[in-house]
Amino acid sequence: MRTVGVVDTTFSRVNMGQIAIEALRALEPKLGIERTTVPGIKDLPVAVRRMFREKSSDLVMALGMPGKAEVDKVCAHEASQGLMQVGILEMRPILEVFVHMDEAKDDKELAWLARRRTEEHAENAYLMLFHPEKMVERAGQGLRQGFPDAGPIAEP
Numbered sequence: 001m002r003t004v005g006v007v008d009t010t011f012s013r014v015n016m017g018q019i020a021i022e023a024l025r026a027l028e029p030k031l032g033i034e035r036t037t038v039p040g041i042k043d044l045p046v047a048v049r050r051m052f053r054e055k056s057s058d059l060v061m062a063l064g065m066p067g068k069a070e071v072d073k074v075c076a077h078e079a080s081q082g083l084m085q086v087g088i089l090e091m092r093p094i095l096e097v098f099v100h101m102d103e104a105k106d107d108k109e110l111a112w113l114a115r116r117r118t119e120e121h122a123e124n125a126y127l128m129l130f131h132p133e134k135m136v137e138r139a140g141q142g143l144r145q146g147f148p149d150a151g152p153i154a155e156p
Helices: 016-027 041-055 070-090 107-130 132-137
Strands: 003-009 032-038 059-064 094-098
Touching: 003 016, 003 041, 016 032, 016 059, 016 107, 032 041, 041 059, 041 070, 059 070, 059 107, 070 094, 094 107, 107 132
Parallel strands: 003 032, 003 059, 059 094
Antiparallel strands: none
């Protein structure tokens, strides 16, 4: 059985972990799912590595919501760097699902964006594990998670 790890944070203002689990279950009810929650985004890399090592996850979704302040952007960058290092060390995919609090104009849009981005990345996780050929079909389509897709451009 394939297993997806879901790691989220208490700092997030939306329960992104639960959204991810619901979306994954809707796509594949028999999928193994392991979840853990950490305080903030800089705690994600170690928790993700533990998912690979201790829970034998095939792929991990790392979910977080960095704040608006400059220090939050720096922390998000550091967390992202750590996640990349874990992915290289473990040779397994990590889907970083960050929703920055300043991406939305208000709380309603922020909640919508967190849900939409998480659901779309859950679909990516499912396709990567069970239908990688469908990911290839999506190449070059300008797909975005959350806000509207950019769309492909015509080659000259």
